[in-house]
Amino acid sequence: MGKKVLVVDDDPDVRVFTVTVLEEHGYTPLEATNGEEGMNVVKQEMPDLVILDVLMPRGSGVRLYRQLKTDKALQHIPVIMQSGIAKKSFLRSQKALTEFGGKPVPEPEAYLEKPVEAEELAEMIQKVIG
Numbered sequence: 119m120g121k122k123v124l125v126v127d128d129d130p131d132v133r134v135f136t137v138t139v140l141e142e143h144g145y146t147p148l149e150a151t152n153g154e155e156g157m158n159v160v161k162q163e164m165p166d167l168v169i170l171d172v173l174m175p176r177g178s179g180v181r182l183y184r185q186l187k188t189d190k191a192l193q194h195i196p197v198i199m200q201s202g203i204a205k206k207s208f209l210r211s212q213k214a215l216t217e218f219g220g221k222p223v224p225e226p227e228a229y230l231e232k233p234v235e236a237e238e239l240a241e242m243i244q245k246v247i248g
Contacts, residue, residue, distance in 0.1 A: 120144040121166035121247055126156035126182065127200070128174040132232070136169055136200070139236050143243065153177025157185060160192060167247045170226075172201035172208055180211050187223040196227040196246050200239070205229040 123145045125136045137147040148163055150156035154177035160168065168186065172179040179201065186192045199208060209225065216222045228242045 120146050122146045122148055122163055123167045123169060123243065123247075124148040124150060124156065124159055124163065124165040125169045126150045126153065126159075126174070126179065127169075127171040128152055129171070132171070132200070135236070136239065139239050140243070142236075143240050145243065153179060153182035156182050160186065160195065165195065167196050167198065167243065169198045169200050169243075172199060172203045180208070180215070183226065184212065184215060184220065184223055188221045198228040198230060198242055198246060199226045200230045200232060200234055202232045204231065 123140050125133050125147060127133050128151050133149055137149065140147040148159055148165055150159045152174045157177065170179045170183060179199065183197060186195060186197060201208065208229065212223055227246045230239065230242060
């Protein structure tokens with residue numbers, strides 16, 4: 119059984135695409151449809167990697183990313199952001215949250231702008247967790 123990778127995205131087509139890439143490359147996919155569900159899965163399963171969308175209902179990717187990177191028990195889990203939002207906009211949102219009294223957070227291990235090609239995603243996963 120391969121390393122566990124959690125896919126958190128509200129778009130079912132993106133989840134199917136990402137899960138297919140994971141399965142084809144020997145990883146064990148886990149799925150969540152929003153940030154709240156994603157955090158529950160992270161705490162239950164402790165995945166080796168999280169692939170995270172930015173804009174979602176019920177707990178955005180911005181919030182989930184911040185929770186992961188500021189929780190000592192979870193901050194070691196690498197994150198690949200996979201979003202239609204430009205990386206610069208995501209980083210600006212994290213900086214704004216820091217300015218409002220939050221802890222600064224590191225940049226994600228990788229940031230892929232949608233649409234993502236299957237090989238590009240597979241290469242990035244391999245680079246981040248082997």
